[in-house]
Amino acid sequence: MLKFGISPCPNDIFIFFGIIEKKIKTEGLDFDFVIEDVETLNNLCMEKALDISKISAHAFYYLQNDYIMLSSGGALSEYGPVVITKNLEKLKNLSNIKIALPGRLTTASALMWFYWQKNFPNKKYIVEFMPFYKIIDKIIKEEADIGVVIHEGRFIYSLKGLELVEDLGKFWIQETSLPIPLGLIISQKSLNIKKALEKIIQESLNYAYSHFDEAMKFIKKYSQELDEDVIKSHIQCYVNKFTFDMGEKGIQAIDELIKRIERHAIWS
Structure with a gap:
């Protein structure tokens, strides 16, 4: 067995x-x-x-x-994880950003790191790893500033009133011309x-x-x-x-x- x-x-x-x-x-x-x-x-x-x-x-x-x-x-x-937030305008003014990630070893975690290093190399971050299904609620309650959602999350986050920061799938394809x-x-x-x-x-x-x-x-x-x-x-x-x-x-x-x-x- x-x-x-x-x-x-x-x-x-x-x-x-x-x-x-x-x-x-x-x-x-x-x-x-x-x-x-x-x-x-x-x-x-x-x-x-x-x-x-x-x-x-x-x-x-x-x-x-x-x-x-x-x-x-x-x-x-060609469809990858997406980075979401509750308020894009508020996000722009933060110096310390709390990030919710669906596990340290997930591909979403790696893709977010590559994206972060390229776009926010001088910003400070606080990372919390958690099961993927908890991330949307974490963002809604503003217990994290941004979150990376995978699986069904990418299809429903907008229905919860959340906003897109970045599509990490598109980011990967632009960087590599390869599937995610x-x-x-x-x-x-x-x-x-x-x-x-x-x-x-x-x-x-x-x-x-x-x-x-x-x-x-x-x-x-x-x-x-x-x-x-x-x-x-x-x-x-x-x-x-x-x-x-x-x-x-x-x-x-x-x-x-x-x-x-x-x-x-x-x-x-």
Whole structure:
């Protein structure tokens, strides 16, 4: 029985629906799914507590000695995290800025660091790391000046009366001309089941697309946001050709992220 970590976000549940619900053949492999926030999964992999897992691409920098990256099941997109605030005008006058981030090892955290260093190198900051679903409330209550939102957050922040500071996905694409390497699937090198896992994930994806309504009902058991349009938008943004196979472009994007992480002490 292999411990397999995924997040409760719509794109992950959609991708792995066919496996979780035993709708497809799994090459004789059995999985025990651990469904947790991606930063929790990052940290579990740091402890080698999971055999296979979705992780943030940022976290792979620290995990590449023990885990291998799969070409299927990841999240590479043209849509990335967004930086939000309650009041843009007030933000301009602050010398100390409180930043809410969805976990130290998330790709959102790395992208925000790159953006901050380029645009506000002389500003002081106070960083607080927290689960992604707490950030919007933190900004509404003005317990943080800016926050980086991921997953469903990018689709609903404006409905809560919050304002956009920067789209970190657009920032990354302008800097690199590469897709945004948000997350990927890894497995422990010692397992030697990469090809089998990639095939299973692709078959699970095909099952979800051909049983879309069934998959949608299943997703709602886990999603933070139950509005069907938000869930569909999430899937359309983060499940794409790179999810089936990240290809050369996807590998280039992850390599570029890792090179940039090597050059920076992120939020030190």
